[in-house]
Amino acid sequence: MSxxxxxxxxxxxxxxxxxxxxxxxxGYVKEETKxxxxxxxxxxxxxxxxxxxxxxxxETNTIGVIVPDIxxxxxxxxIKGISDxxxxxxxxxxxFNTDNYLxxxxxxxxxxxxxxxxxxxxxxxxxxxxxNETYIKTINNINIPIILVSADVKFTKLNGVFxxxxxxxxxxxxxxxxxxxxxxxxxxxxxxxxxxxxxxxGYKKALEENNIAFNNKYIYYGDFKLDKAYELTKKLFExxxxxxxxxxxxNMMTMGVIKALKEENKDIPKDLAIIGFDKIDFLDMVGLxxxxxxxxxxxxxxxxxxxxxxxxRNTDETGVRRxxxxxxxxxxxxxxxx
Amino acid sequence: MSxxxxxxxxxxxxxxxxxxxxxxxxGYVKEETKxxxxxxxxxxxxxxxxxxxxxxxxETNTIGVIVPDIxxxxxxxxIKGISDxxxxxxxxxxxFNTDNYLxxxxxxxxxxxxxxxxxxxxxxxxxxxxxNETYIKTINNINIPIILVSADVKFTKLNGVFxxxxxxxxxxxxxxxxxxxxxxxxxxxxxxxxxxxxxxxGYKKALEENNIAFNNKYIYYGDFKLDKAYELTKKLFExxxxxxxxxxxxNMMTMGVIKALKEENKDIPKDLAIIGFDKIDFLDMVGLxxxxxxxxxxxxxxxxxxxxxxxxRNTDETGVRRxxxxxxxxxxxxxxxx
Numbered sequence: 320m321s322x323x324x325x326x327x328x329x330x331x332x333x334x335x336x337x338x339x340x341x342x343x344x345x346g347y348v349k350e351e352t353k354x355x356x357x358x359x360x361x362x363x364x365x366x367x368x369x370x371x372x373x374x375x376x377x378e379t380n381t382i383g384v385i386v387p388d389i390x391x392x393x394x395x396x397x398i399k400g401i402s403d404x405x406x407x408x409x410x411x412x413x414x415f416n417t418d419n420y421l422x423x424x425x426x427x428x429x430x431x432x433x434x435x436x437x438x439x440x441x442x443x444x445x446x447x448x449x450x451n452e453t454y455i456k457t458i459n460n461i462n463i464p465i466i467l468v469s470a471d472v473k474f475t476k477l478n479g480v481f482x483x484x485x486x487x488x489x490x491x492x493x494x495x496x497x498x499x500x501x502x503x504x505x506x507x508x509x510x511x512x513x514x515x516x517x518x519x520x521g522y523k524k525a526l527e528e529n530n531i532a533f534n535n536k537y538i539y540y541g542d543f544k545l546d547k548a549y550e551l552t553k554k555l556f557e558x559x560x561x562x563x564x565x566x567x568x569x570n571m572m573t574m575g576v577i578k579a580l581k582e583e584n585k586d587i588p589k590d591l592a593i594i595g596f597d598k599i600d601f602l603d604m605v606g607l608x609x610x611x612x613x614x615x616x617x618x619x620x621x622x623x624x625x626x627x628x629x630x631x632r633n634t635d636e637t638g639v640r641r642x643x644x645x646x647x648x649x650x651x652x653x654x655x656x657x
Numbered sequence: 658m659s660x661x662x663x664x665x666x667x668x669x670x671x672x673x674x675x676x677x678x679x680x681x682x683x684g685y686v687k688e689e690t691k692x693x694x695x696x697x698x699x700x701x702x703x704x705x706x707x708x709x710x711x712x713x714x715x716e717t718n719t720i721g722v723i724v725p726d727i728x729x730x731x732x733x734x735x736i737k738g739i740s741d742x743x744x745x746x747x748x749x750x751x752x753f754n755t756d757n758y759l760x761x762x763x764x765x766x767x768x769x770x771x772x773x774x775x776x777x778x779x780x781x782x783x784x785x786x787x788x789n790e791t792y793i794k795t796i797n798n799i800n801i802p803i804i805l806v807s808a809d810v811k812f813t814k815l816n817g818v819f820x821x822x823x824x825x826x827x828x829x830x831x832x833x834x835x836x837x838x839x840x841x842x843x844x845x846x847x848x849x850x851x852x853x854x855x856x857x858x859g860y861k862k863a864l865e866e867n868n869i870a871f872n873n874k875y876i877y878y879g880d881f882k883l884d885k886a887y888e889l890t891k892k893l894f895e896x897x898x899x900x901x902x903x904x905x906x907x908n909m910m911t912m913g914v915i916k917a918l919k920e921e922n923k924d925i926p927k928d929l930a931i932i933g934f935d936k937i938d939f940l941d942m943v944g945l946x947x948x949x950x951x952x953x954x955x956x957x958x959x960x961x962x963x964x965x966x967x968x969x970r971n972t973d974e975t976g977v978r979r980x981x982x983x984x985x986x987x988x989x990x991x992x993x994x995x
Contacts, residue, residue: 390955394733398727402727413752414736414751601937602943605940
């Protein structure tokens with residue numbers, strides 16, 4: 320049985336309005352009366368309804384967070400970053416996991432719109448081409464601040480915290496070139512993914528600046544998944560002039576490449592130098608020291624939540640805010656030319 | 658500018674009450690009028706406030722989920738399982754990450770209590786002894802259905818979906834005994850953690866049933882973390898009669914053990930056979946085939962959400978529900994006696 324304001328009022332022998340004044344800390348209530356009401360509230364274990372309070376303020380103390388894959392620790396870290404800052408600002412998180420489905424993203428956005436929340440932080444999924452009329456319309460009509468994190472939505476310009484993936488692709492490729500590699504491949508994910516398109520652009524730019532001819536055959540079209548990367552790598556050494564180095568555009572694909580190299584008894588970096596994207600926690604521990612480009616997802620999460628708080632506080636400031644964070648090279652030796 | 662019911666009413670040339678009737682699908686409204694109202698709603702992109710609706714029903718379409726470490730994929734998988742079933746039942750998730758701090762758990766519970774949600778699914782943290790008066794009192798006074806998942810809270814009896822960790826400890830130890838091992842160690846985590854205490858109990862039971870004397874020196878007191886497990890393993894082979902096999906009670910400790918064995922040039926399973934708890938995704942891919950006890954966290958998440966839905970639907974049924982799922986041995990060879 321839940322306790323209501325009028326139960327409290329009755330027991331404290333005051334009007335409901337007086338209880339209300341104490342709860343909202345508004346209007347004058349005699350100190351003695353106030354104390355009596357607070358005692359009853361404590362005794363009866365009364366929780367003032369957040370719903371009732373938020374109705375009067377017409378919004379909740381809540382933000383929405385949408386991620387494509389909650390089982391991927393990368394997004395766990397983004398959420399941790401968001402959650403750290405949200406907690407400091409007394410904001411709760413409503414979480415949606417979309418499994419990379421566009422229709423689930425649209426559903427989540429519509430559900431959040433109904434919640435009258437303070438804002439949304441979202442990583443759009445990678446699975447599909449994003450030019451979907453309903454999707455863009457949903458995003459543009461949402462009337463709630465949206466912050467994108469880590470991945471952008473094409474065909475519209477939204478607030479967001481992003482990684483400079485052109486620089487990431489450039490720096491990775493450039494490091495391999497400085498090591499003396501010239502036949503450098505890139506294991507790309509789906510090109511509909513904006514981070515992948517950007518990394519590929521950076522890759523081409525690095526080749527160009529170093530006067531190395533771009534060769535289409537050194538682009539391997541993976542799909543972010545381990546199996547495809549594994550298959551592509553298995554066939555790599557059958558090519559004429561196989562690459563001596565490979566930039567790999569996601570952590571799961573890095574695992575696929577490593578698995579194939581192990582099976583083929585190929586040495587890293589002697590037979591193939593590699594640079595991955597995103598940390599893979601366990602590799603170091605098993606003695607595989609793989610150089611990678613680090614996004615710092617916890618920092619991305621924190622920065623996106625900071626941005627949202629700032630937008631909530633300064634509602635009169637308009638204009639799109641975009642923060643681009645440069646990825647860091649974490650060099651561990653797998654990029655060497657031996 | 659958000660659109661209100663009275664804006665809609667004005668534009669559709671009806672009263673607010675009529676708009677309300679259409680929104681709530683209650684009371685008679687002429688079909689023609691209804692269509693006109695719906696057209697205006699669509700045109701003006703009006704989202705009926707879920708807050709206003711939930712107030713009239715006095716609860717929201719929301720559940721709370723509390724996990725100790727969102728960056729651990731184990732909990733990501735639990736949340737995925739919860740989220741899959743929640744979505745089918747049109748329930749939203751408010752997420753809290755506690756970083757294993759008891760006070761953050763208490764805070765989350767109190768915040769959720771204020772939200773008038775339908776229920777809470779929670780994995781209590783492992784970091785601290787749980788006999789804390791405020792904590793137990795908070796849980797017992799919450800007046801919302803709580804389902805524990807994967808870990809129990811001592812000193813009170815709550816609904817939950819758990820893993821049979823006594824059986825887990827027993828089966829792991831028993832498999833090593835069947836392989837011919839007699840000097841079997843166990844890398845335990847903090848004993849204040851109920852899963853660890855249970856696994857240790859299962860370990861002792863298996864030794865006893867096989868007439869192997871229990872020896873205190875074969876218990877290694879880790880703390881769930883990699884570093885401590887690494888240190889303990891480094892010193893393992895300096896002992897007189899070191900163990901020939903080790904049951905390791907968490908995935909991070911398994912990584913610590915493997916790291917130490919690699920550095921000491923010890924072979925698995927020749928120098929030390931091991932059985933871990935919980936899957937570590939990447940080990941297979943780098944050619945390390947480690948036998949482990951599998952919890953299936955996605956299934957735990959699904960089962961806990963199913964249980965919560967059932968409790969929400971059958972509010973008149975009382976009594977504590979506890980579902981105990983047996984972990985599976987995934988044998989990959991690291992348990993062998995060579």
